[in-house]
Amino acid sequence: MSSHDVLIKNALIVDGTGAAPYKAELAVDGERVSSIGSDLGRADKVIDAGGKVVCPGFIDVHNHGDLSILYYPNAEGYVRQGITTFIGGQCGSSPAPIDEYVVEGTILYDLIHEMKPAMYYPSGLIKRAEFNPRHRELVGWEIDWHTMGEFLAKVESFGISPNMVPMVGHGPIRIMAMGLDYERKATEDEIEAMKPHMKQAMKDRCRGFSVGRDYDPGYWAEKSELIELTKIVAEYKGVYQSHSLRTGLRKARRPGEFPPPKINGIKEAIDVGRQTGAAVEISHLGSLYDVYPGGSPMLDEAAARSTLKVVDDAIEEGLDVSFDVIPNTGGYGLYSTTHLVSFLLP
Structure with a gap:
């Protein structure tokens, strides 16, 4: 009979494939799920799930945890919500590259x-010279990196507990x-001066490049600047x-x-990608057409469908376009968010 590091019994497995949940045992050896089935044998540690759901960890695709990790x-x-991986470096912000x-x-x-x-x-x-002495008093370490590679080191x-996927x-x-x-x-000279930093970040294992077009300093950029930088991202399949x-x-x-x-x-x-x-x-992504006065479900639906059609048309064109949403009725806003569970209801 097999022996495992961990064995979870009486679990309701939701495997993330879209298949219906099913009851089974799940074995873990090392850092991997080694088997799912019935009568999987013994284990050093046995957990009785009591019929609760066991599923892959959630991936939070839009997160600013890189600034706090x-x-x-x-x-x-994050972990208590079942989030095991997050993608940081969103909305044009990231911990590097930095200098003065x-x-x-x-x-x-x-402190700020x-x-x-x-x-x-x-x-x-x-x-940095002003911030680090006070920062060290509070937390015991300094901001001593310059590149994304040094930050990741x-x-x-x-x-850290979760997996972190960095964006620059x-x-x-x-x-x-x-x-x-x-x-x-x-x-043009300034855009050329940006390119080595972008290339270095991609070499440093960043998954891609984010922009925050409603914030300083990204608001002030022209699309041509974003295109020039994204060409480098494309070279790395970012x-x-x-x-x-x-x-x-x-x-x-x-x-x-x-x-x-x-x-x-x-x-x-979409045109930057094109x-x-x-x-x-x-x-x-949320509905990008305002309906005023509100209160009409028919008009709200039309606004949402019109927004999604722009994305659908780009995909039909052959472009690789996707989006994420915040689980609330408005589509965005920390202060209108309800609960992740609202997206998981049957």
Whole structure:
């Protein structure tokens, strides 16, 4: 009779293939599921699932945990939700590349406000030389990396619970080339200066490139800049992930200024893929046509279908386009999110 490291009995298996759930035993040896079936033998550790679901870990395809993983390497909040892999580096932000200015401390809001108080629009950018001494007092380590490769080595030295798939953000790459003078179109020389940072990040095992088109500094880029950088991503068979332009720069507008047409944002993202050959992932897609006044299910459905048709047409064209959503009625927004379980109901 076989002997295993771990044996889970009386489990309801949901295997992720779309097949109907079924009752079985599951054996684990080392770091792998070695067998699923009945009467699998003995084990050093036996767990009675009591009829509960046993399934593959969830993959969170849009996550900013790369900015906090060194502070919370066990990532209990993810693991307790069944998330075993997350894709970080979203919306144009990532922990590297960095030089004089660092961005990692943006999750330490109290520290940022202490060092750079601001009434309306606090900046997460702070000089490394100023930030590190205070940061070391609080957490015991410094932000000592410059490239994504060096950051990932730091993560591996800490040891983390979930798997992390890194993306490199457009924001830090743009700042490396333009400094804080980023509220404008980049010159050709500046775009050329961005390219080595992109190439290095892809060599450092980043899965792709993300942009945040509603935020500084990504808002100020022209599509031609994004295309030039994504050409490098395509060379590595990477993914272009777009927080598409839909609200416009998320700062106060002058009277008479209006947000851009939301649908144009995903059209831009798709065209970047079309012109570079890179796969495109549209972040937290929601209905991109406003219905006012609201309250009409028929009009809401028409707006959603019209949004999805743009994606469907791109796929029909032969482009590699996909999207993720936030499980709520509006499609996006931390403060309107309900529960992941709403997507798992039968």
